[in-house]
Amino acid sequence: MTIRDAKMDIDSIHLFKRAKLLPNVLSKAEVKSILDAHSNIKHKMMLSLIYSCGLRCGELLALQPVHIDSMRNIVLLKNSKGKKDRIVPLSSKILEMLREYYKVFKPTTYLFEGQIKGKPYDDRSLQQVLKQAIQKSGIRKPVTLHWLRHSYATHLLESGTDLRYIQELLGHNSSKTTEIYTHVSIKSIQQIKSSFDDL
Template sequence: MKWKAKIITHKKEKRIAVYFEKNDEWIARIKKLTGSRWSQTLGTWHLPDTVENRQRFHLAPLSYSLPSEEGIEQIEKFKQILRSKRYSDNTVTTYSEALKSFLVFYREKAVAEITNEDVILYNNEHILKNNLSASYQNQIVNAVKLFFQTIRETKMIVDKIHRPKNAKTLPNVLSKEEVKLILNAHSNIKHKMMLSLIYSCGLRCGELLALRPVHIDSKRNLVLLKNGKGKKDRIVPLSPKILEMLRDYYKIYKPTTYLFEGQIKGQHYDARSLQLVLKQVLQKTGITKPATLHWLRNSFATHLLESGTDLRYIQELLGHASSKTTEIYTHVSTKSIQQIKSPFDDL
C-alpha cells in the first residue's frame, strides 16, 4: 500500500505525519504505535518525532534525540519504579518521556553531576526558546523531581526545584442550551449514550470508557467508578432518564466486557474516536466553540453549582482531592454575576 510520511509542526510540537488511503488494517497498526493521534484538522494520523519513528518511515535521522547510555538505563529504572508504585500506564509514559527530553538536553553530562542550575538553564534554553507551554514545563518538573528523589548520589536539591507560575485559566463551560443541542444531535444511540453519561455524571473520558455493565447499580440508581484518577473509587448518582436510555442501549448492543465497546468485542471504545464524534456533533449543531469531552464534565459541575448544589457535594461527585480544585467553578458560574447591576444602567 502506498503511503507518505513527513515532518510537521502541530500545536508547536514536531510530529511525523503519515498519509495513506483509508485502510482498516493500517489504522489498527498505527493506533498501536506509542503517541499516535488522529488530527481532524490535518486529516491524517501523526506520531512523535523520535529516532524509532524516523527509521520506521524512512525519514532523515534525528540528531541528539536520545539520551546517553547512562540516561537510557536511568529512564528504564525510573519506569520500573513508577510501575512498582502502581502509576497508570499513561503517567509512566508521560513522566518517562518528559525525563527523556531533559536527559537528552544533558546527554554529555553525568546524571550525578546535574544540578538545580541545570534545570533553570533547561527551562530557559529549551522550554522558553521553543515556546513550549507552562503545563509541559510542569510535566518536566514533576518528572525531574520524582526521578531525583530516587537517586541517592546527586548534586540536585529536589526541594529547591522551582515550578513555573500557574496560569489562572478558567474551565471551559457550555450553556444548558448548547449541551441539549449536543446530546440531541446524534441519531446513533451509542454515541448519544456516551456523551449523555459524561455530562449527567460529570465523568472523565477515561472513567466512562473503563465502565463495565456491573458498575451500573440500577436498583439504587448509582454508578460505581473504579480506579478513577489517583486510583480512587467513588460513586455518582444515575439519573432515571439515563437509566432508561441505558436499558434501550443494552438491548441493542449487548456489551460483554465494557459498557461501551469498539468494533472488537471485549475492547473498550477508543477515546480519540469519541472525541471525533463530539467534533462531528459540533459541526452538525453549528456550535463554533472548540469543545472537548472535558467541557461536558466542566458544564456538569457549573450547572450543579448554579442550581444551588453545595460545593462539597460537587467536589465528591467530581472526585477532586482538594476543594481548591472544585472552587474554580465558582468563577465561571453566572448565577450571581448576572444579578449584579451595572452602574451604566443608572446613567
C-alpha cells in the same frame, strides 16, 4: 570554582506562578444541542453519560455493565484518577436511555465496546463522536470532552448544589480544585445590576 562548590542563592530564584485558567463551560442549551445531535444511540449515550455524571473520558471507557446499579440509581467508578473509587448519581432519564442502549448493543465486558467485542471503545473515536456532534449542532467553539465535565460541575453549582458534594462527585482531592467553578458560575453575576442601566 566548580559547580559543586557553588552555593545557590535562594533569594535570587524567581518562582513562576502557573496561570490560573478558568474552565470552559457551555450553556445548558449548548449542551442539549450537542447531546441531541446524534441519532446513533451509542454516540448519544456516551456523550450524555459524560455530561450527566461529570465523567472523564477514561472513566467512561472503563465502565462495565456491572458498574451501573439501577436499583440504587448510581454509577460506580472503579480505580479512577488518583486510584480511588467513587460513586455518582444516575439520572432516571439516563437509566431509561441505558435500557434502550442495552437492548440494541448487549455489551459484555465494557459498557461501550469498540468494533471488537469485549474491547473498550477507542478514545480517539470518542473524540470524533464529539466533533461530529459539534458540527451538527452548529456550535463554533473548540469544545472538548472535558468541557462537558466542566459544564456538569458549573450547572450543579448554579442549581444550588453544595461545593463539597461537587468535589466528591468529581473525585477532586482538594477543595481548591473544585472552587474554580465558582469563578465561572454566572448565577450570582447575573444578579448584579449594571451601573450602565442607571445612566
